[in-house]
Amino acid sequence: MALWTMILRKMANNKWLQLNLWLGLTVCVALFSSMPLYSEAILQRTLIKELQQVQQQSGVYPGYVRIATSVSSSKMDEKTIQAIAKADRFAATIPNRAGLAAMSYYQQRFTQKMKVYGADADEQERQYQKTAGSFKSLSDMEKRVKLVEGRMPVDRQDGLFEALVTQKFLFAAKRGLGEELVLESPEADRRTFRVIPVGIIETDPAADPYLPYLTGETEDSFLIPFEQFEREFVMGGKARLTLLEWRFALNYEQLALDKIEPFTQAGTDIKRYFRGRLGVEEVNMPAIETVASYQGKQEKLDLMMLSLYAPVMLMLAFYLYMTANLIIERQKTEISVLRSRGASRLQIMTAYVIESVTLGIAALAAGPFLGVWFTGALGASNGFLEFVQRSALDVSLTSTAYKIAAITVGGAILLILIPAFLATKVTIVGHKQQMARLSQTSFWHKAGVDLVLVGLSLYLLYNFNRRQEDLKRLALDSDALQLDPLLFLMPAIFALGGGLLVLRVYPWLIRLVYLAGRRWWSPALYSSLVQISRSSGQYLTIKVFLIMTVATGLFSANAARTINDNMESKIRYAIGADIALVTKWESDAPPPLSTEAMPQAGGGSESQTEARRVQYTEPPFHTFEQLDGVESVAKVFRKTDARFSAGASGTSGKTELMGIDTMAFGSTAWMKGGLLSYPINSYLNLIAPDPKAVLISRSLADKAKLKPGDPIRVNWDGLDQTQLTVYGIIDYWPSWNPLPAAAGDGDNGNAALPHLVVGHLGTIQNRLAVEPYEVWLKLAPGASSQLVYDQLEERKVPVTSLRDATQELIRSVNDPFRMAINGVMTLGFVISMLICFFGFLLFWLLTLSGRSLQYGVLRAMGLPFRQMIGMLVSEQLLTSGAAVVIGVFIGNATSELFVPLFEMSFATADQVPPFEITYQLSDYLQLYGIVGSMLAIGLLVLGYKLSRTRIAQALRLGEE
Incomplete structure (x- = not known):
């Protein structure tokens, strides 16, 4: 009990320190627990939306779910009957196998088709009647069909069948409702069945919104009661069965992530069970591919979030260590006194363990709920520091979240106990010696930790960049790079190592400043320079903490901006304009031949005919020019399989040929700045006066050794070559990908580079051929894509393909991985700034209270309060201010080196424009504003605290 009393008193005496430590623990728990919560919630919502x-x-x-199987047996023997019964029992287990409730279910059975004619038909009518039909049964028939005329059939025992039919089938049978028909089996026995159509049916959508029975699927059948069909044909074997079918509508909204594997396994089990059991099976589950694509996604998303959180977590760990160290530094005298009076290290550590566990339990109680709030913030992120009103994520605390939270608390407790463990080794004499040696070199610098961290991070970065270059050269996908997830921890390690490396030489710079002007410095500045140069170890923690915070915040901001900008640029570049579409062109092309009609191989040259050129009729273009909400329109002809011939050696090969109208293209196309040596309009103006002028890609120029002024000949199959003149060489062009698309086609095992020729559309149409082109649209400011869609539909423009940059950008923003990146980066930035403020204020308040004697002596010596404030300000600027400046430089260096790591998030062959780091001034202004406000508030609090310090009290404290 005495131990608990001592612990509670100690915690009460250091309530603000304990509160800061609890805050850090709670945020750590919230961050770690938010990872599984977010990945599960966002993937769940995305899965449902995709379905x-x-x-x-x-x-x-x-x-x-539709399962159909033929029945290969020609006779209904006992083995076949049992197989059908087993199949029915297996089908009934499908909802349980998939882990989803069945919203609706029905089954059907079909006999073979038989010849249909009237019972009163003469011999001639029977001979010429071509109508065929089959018997069919449907479970719950009365609830699923809509009776248009007549009545429902009844199960008769006199050998006569009553049936429901469609109006179309009744017309084909050339009989009316209630007139008897005969079905004649095609088997050798020519068995006949008497049928009376008693009702006409059609589809009833209202009967079942999930699984409506569609009469149009099998119109040539007689629908009889299910029990009668089972008795007469399944058990009785009076006619051959050809098809069995089961249909389900499963509640897909119950498809949680943990049910993905049972659902996909159910699909596999169904195919395995029915394969060859009764006949040829057919299983149709439209959602299976979408659901299967989510297998493993949660693990990947968790891994990516852990990688993105790594810098923030390292910063939080440093905050916890710093706070715990400040608490222990304040209590070192007490610890050393206890040690000197006979207390064992185990007894002292037991007290600190109980104290830490108490804080940990409190953090565990609040942290997961804060993690739910973090998850909501992640789900609402639309960009870096941008939030939208999305529907809230369905988040619920799970056992996984609590397990991770408990592990986090355990790790954090071990971390904050390290300073206490080290402090228990020190006696009262050793403690006094340490206090007198504040200027000694820190452990970090003695051990060379800064050099090791910087060297390790740069080495890993070098290896990554070298492998990334190999991927680009060989045109391999980024999945081929086996990336260590710890590579994302390298930015934080580099920032920590870089900060320690700069702080290794910073005290020497302060001493140089001190020596350079010691004759002229004011007393306040003189005192600050002496204090900082002699007690550099005292300020190391706060400076490293501020450097880490600022560098992490800048890295998060730059990484998020870069990823968003590159994804947006990639989409816009690939499309080329706001909207790119192709309409249907009329032509004299013959209809495609069936397989049977195609000439057989080896039939001789006589069977081969030369392919005839297809003549196209260009649709009216003015329709697009008259669309409301469209600022400009351009015709863009693209021929991907054109050929070129050029150079003295007659170099030839494949190339993409693009035909444009220079003025319209310049007004419509989207092009990112900096990709070309000159603005794109300069190249368009260059070729505009000469109809034969073309621009060629650098890959083509290098292959054919071409330069401006050289001739080049182009054509495609079935056309004569036309000669054009090279006016310019380009590296990029809207919608053209200059990266190799396949490996192994080029020299030395490298992938072959694509080529491009850009010329005048009019010249291509006049000298080569008129073929379908794309229509590129640039929307007016504020205009929506839907406005264009509505007008195209209203004017009945037949669009065969369409790509909309705005819609693709929306889909990209809603991608769970991109939302995670934006959310984590935003959250990391905000948490960094928040923790930075609390850490800064905590350190300086403790430092000020620890130096009350010094300030009291200075005031007693007659130093004015104004100069005391000046001394405080100069000390802040030379420590915290310098740390912020260093953090900005290290943050920029970290961004330059490590933001390109995120390039692996994109397919290597599609990364056009090239991955480029993006900086945004507003992020820096926000950072400077937050840090400036933090310093200003901190100075006000410290100044107020200093003004309330009484000289006599400080001197008495020193005497004690």
């Missing part, structure tokens, strides 16, 4: 999109595109309920 809904499947329904919009295909018109099929996402939980739709």
Whole structure:
């Protein structure tokens, strides 16, 4: 009990320190617990949205499952009957296998098709009647069909079948409702069945919104009661069965991430069970591919979030260590006294363990709930420091989140106990010696930790960049690079090592400043320079902390801006304009031949005919020029399989040929600045006066040894070559990818580079051929894509393909991985600044209270309060201010070196424009504003604290 009393008193005496430590622990717990919460919530929402999109595109309920199998047996023997019964029992287990509730279910059975004619038909009518139909049964028939005329059939025992039919089938049978028909089996026995159509049916969508029975799927059948079909054909074997079918509508909204594996496994089990059991099987689950693509996504997203969180977590760990160290520094005298009076290290550590566990339990109680709030912030992020009103993520605390939170608390407790463990080794004499040696070199610098951290991070970065270059050269996908996730920890390690490296030489710079002007410095500045130069170890922690915070914040800001900018640039460049579409062109092309009609190989040259050139009719273009909301329109002809011939050696090969109208293209196309040696309009103006002028890609110029002024000949299959003149050489062009697309086609095992020729559309059409081109649209400011879509639909413009940059950007922003990047970076920046403020204020308040005697002596000596404030300000600027400046430089260096790591998030072959680091002035202004406000508030608090310090009290404290 005495131990608990001592612990509670000690915590009460250091309540502000304990509160800061608890805050750091809680934020750590919240960050770690938010990772599984976010990945599960965002992937769950994205999965449901993608399944809904499947329904919009295909018109099929996402939980739709159809199983069909033929019946290969010609006779209904006991083995076949048992196999059908087993198949029915297996089908009934499908909802449980998939882990989803069945919203709706029905099954169908079909006999073979038989000849249909009227019972009163004469011999001639029977001979010429071509109508065929089959018997069919449907479970819950009464609830699923809409009776248009007549009545529902009944199960008769007199050998007569009553059936429901469609109006179309009844017309084909040339009989009316209630007139008897005969079905004649095609088997050798020519068995006949008597049928009376008693009702006409059609589809009833209202009967089942999830799984409507569509009468149009099998119109040539007689629908009889299910029990009668089972008795007469399944058990009785009176006609051959050809098809069995089961259909389900499973509740896809219950498809949580933990049910993905059972769902995909159910699909595999269904195919495995029905394969060859009764006949040829067919399994249709439209959602299976979408659901299967999510397998492993949560692990990847968790790994990526851990990588993104790494710098913030390292900074938080440093904050916890700094806070714990400040608490222990304040209590070292007490610890040393206890040690000197006989207390063992175990007893002292037991007290600190109990204290830390108490704080840990409090953090564990609040942290996961704060993690839920963090998850909501991540889900609402639309960009860096940008939030939108999305529907809230469905987040619920899980056992996984609490397990991770508990592990986090355990690790954090071990971290904050390190200073206490080290302090228990020191006696009262050793403590006094340490206090007198504040200027000694820190452990970090003695051990060369700064050099090791910087060297390690640069070495790993070098290896990564070298492998990335190999990927580009060989045109391999970024998945081929086996990337260590700890590589994302390198920015934080580099920032820490760089900060320690700069701080290794910083005290010497302060001493040089002191020596250079010691005759002229004011008393306040003189005192600050002496204090900082002699007690550099005292300020090391806060300076490293500020450097880490500022560098981490800048790295987060620059990384998020870079990723967003590059993804947006990639989409806009690939499309070339706001909207790129192709319309249907009328032509004299013959319809495609069937496989049977195609000439057989080896048939001789006589069977080969020369391909005839297809003549196209250009649709009216003025329709697009008259669209509301469209600022400019351009025709862009692209021929990907054109050929070129050029150079003295007659170099030839494949190239992409692009035909444009220079003025319209310059007004419509999107091009990122800096990709070309000159603005794109300069190149367009260069070729505009000469109809034969072309621009060629650098890859083509290097291959054919061409330069401006040289001729080049182009054509494509079936056309004569036309000669053009090279006017310029380009590296990039809207919508053209200069990166190799496939490996192994070039020299030395490198991938072959694509080529491009850009010329005048009019010249290409006049000298070569008129073929379909793309229409590029640039929208007016404020205009929406939907406005264009509505007008195209209203004017009945037949669009065969369309790419919309705005819609693709929206899909990109809603991608869970990009949302995670923006959310984590935003959250990391905000947390960095928040923790920086608390850490800064905590350190300086403790430093000020620890130097009360010094300030009391200075005041007693007659130093004015104004100069005391000046001394405080100069000390702040030379420590905290310098640390912020160093942090900015290290943050920029870290961004330059390590932001390109995020290039692996993009497919290497599609990374056009090249990955480029983006800086935004507003991020720096926000950072400077936050840090400036922090310093200003800190100085006000410290000044107020200093003004309340009484000289006599400080001197009495010193005497004690």
